[in-house]
Amino acid sequence: MLGREIVPGVHAVGAVDWDRRLFDELIPLPNGTTYNAYLIKGSEKTALIDTVDPSKKEELLRNLRKLEVRRLDYVVANHAEQDHSGSLPEVLAAYPEALVVTNAKCKALLIDHLHLPEDRFVVVEDEETLSLGDKTLVFKMAPWVHWPETMFTYLVEDKILFPCDFLGSHFATSELFAAQEQEIYLAAKRYYAEIMMPFRSHVQKHLERVEKLPLAFIAPSHGPVYHHPEFILSAYRDWSSDRVKNEALIVYVSMHDSTAQMVEHLAEALIDQGVKVTPFNLTFTDLGELAMALVDAATVVLGTPTVLGGPHPSALYAAYLVGALRPKTRLAGLIGSYGWGGRTVEMVSELLKPLRAELLEPVLVKGLPREEDLKKLEEMAKVIAQRHREWELLT
Numbered sequence: 001m002l003g004r005e006i007v008p009g010v011h012a013v014g015a016v017d018w019d020r021r022l023f024d025e026l027i028p029l030p031n032g033t034t035y036n037a038y039l040i041k042g043s044e045k046t047a048l049i050d051t052v053d054p055s056k057k058e059e060l061l062r063n064l065r066k067l068e069v070r071r072l073d074y075v076v077a078n079h080a081e082q083d084h085s086g087s088l089p090e091v092l093a094a095y096p097e098a099l100v101v102t103n104a105k106c107k108a109l110l111i112d113h114l115h116l117p118e119d120r121f122v123v124v125e126d127e128e129t130l131s132l133g134d135k136t137l138v139f140k141m142a143p144w145v146h147w148p149e150t151m152f153t154y155l156v157e158d159k160i161l162f163p164c165d166f167l168g169s170h171f172a173t174s175e176l177f178a179a180q181e182q183e184i185y186l187a188a189k190r191y192y193a194e195i196m197m198p199f200r201s202h203v204q205k206h207l208e209r210v211e212k213l214p215l216a217f218i219a220p221s222h223g224p225v226y227h228h229p230e231f232i233l234s235a236y237r238d239w240s241s242d243r244v245k246n247e248a249l250i251v252y253v254s255m256h257d258s259t260a261q262m263v264e265h266l267a268e269a270l271i272d273q274g275v276k277v278t279p280f281n282l283t284f285t286d287l288g289e290l291a292m293a294l295v296d297a298a299t300v301v302l303g304t305p306t307v308l309g310g311p312h313p314s315a316l317y318a319a320y321l322v323g324a325l326r327p328k329t330r331l332a333g334l335i336g337s338y339g340w341g342g343r344t345v346e347m348v349s350e351l352l353k354p355l356r357a358e359l360l361e362p363v364l365v366k367g368l369p370r371e372e373d374l375k376k377l378e379e380m381a382k383v384i385a386q387r388h389r390e391w392e393l394l395t
């Protein structure tokens with residue numbers, strides 16, 4: 001990304017990673033991503049907000065050279081994770097006068113992760129300000145979106161919030177601003193689901209604080225800059241709210257079709273009851289799609305055969321992820337087929353505990369489902385619809 005101007009004196013100087021397809025060796029990136037860094041030239045001092053993934057360090061340094069940055073007074077580190085901080089060693093080497101401005105927790109993490117020297121830090125507290133001359137930065141501690149040391153930086157005169165990962169999206173684009181709102185909405189929802197959803201109560205709290213600021217732009221560390229901040233704020237309000245939707249996700253795997261037949265029957269019964277259904281066959285599910293669906297769905301049902309004494313490993317993995325992402329799911333179920341016995345119910349119930357959802361009576365059948373088993377699935381669908389009605393999701 002070239003050094004492009006958001007407002008006079010504020011440039012985006014990060015990099016686009018068009019080809020990256022996996023993040024944290026876990027999260028699929030269908031749209032690539034960007035690592036955003038921002039240069040702020042005040043009348044007296046110059047600051048860089050965050051750096052880029054180490055794989056793109058040369059691009060960042062090139063962008064700074066293109067803007068003829070000969071002196072860098074400060075590098076603000078909003079977050080210690082390596083995709084933002086990983087180029088700090090090179091930036092500090094290229095600009096020997098630059099000091100890293102961050103909070104005490106982030107300083108400790110940066111020293112642990114990057115072995116940066118103690119004497120290159122300036123430690124700031126919540127609401128502390130830093131003057132660059134005609135531009136003023138205010139630091140806002142925002143722990144747990146998504147690490148304990150995260151903070152936001154606010155540029156007072158230009159009303160720009162730099163919230164690092166918060167409100168961001170994995171979306172590679174050459175455009176500076178979030179013009180393709182439909183695509184960005186989905187990319188930001190995917191990002192929220194994968195990264196922010198486990199910290200929903202913190203998201204709500206930080207969102208409230210951000211909403212009180214005069215905002216002309218929100219410049220996150222992944223994806224384009226929001227020139228209409230309300231677009232992303234209202235989306236986050238919705239996603240992080242306590243509201244759920246009239247939708248049941250059936251997350252399943254089946255080796256020999258028995259569980260698949262149960263899934264099909266449950267799906268039909270739910271549709272008959274007026275509940276929206278989305279099945280996710282784990283053999284080819286993009287986990288990001290599943291995470292996105294978990295943002296709103298009132299109910300999740302896991303479908304798995306018993307394999308080697310427990311759930312199929314794909315279902316085990318999915319149940320662990322669903323629990324770890326802590327969506328606002330209110331109702332959880334388990335269906336599946338087995339041959340002789342095992343601990344599927346106990347193991348899945350344990351993995352789903354973090355959801356704090358009501359657990360439906362499991363429906364586990366021997367081999368292919370029989371008429372009476374299909375009836376039990378219809379009963380399950382009725383209970384789900386009944387709960388959705390009680391929560392006024394369904395009339």
Ligand SMILES: Cc1cc2nc3c(=O)[nH]c(=O)nc-3n(C[C@H](O)[C@H](O)[C@H](O)COP(=O)(O)O)c2cc1C
Nearest residue numbers: 254255256257258259305307308309338339340341
């Ligand atoms: C590799 C493998 C391991 C299995 N291990 C168990 C087991 O430990 N306990 C059990 O009750 N059934 C076990 N089964 C039997 C399956 O649970 C049973 O065939 C079930 O109907 C398969 O469901 P599906 O058609 O949805 O794949 C195993 C099957 C396979 C292929």
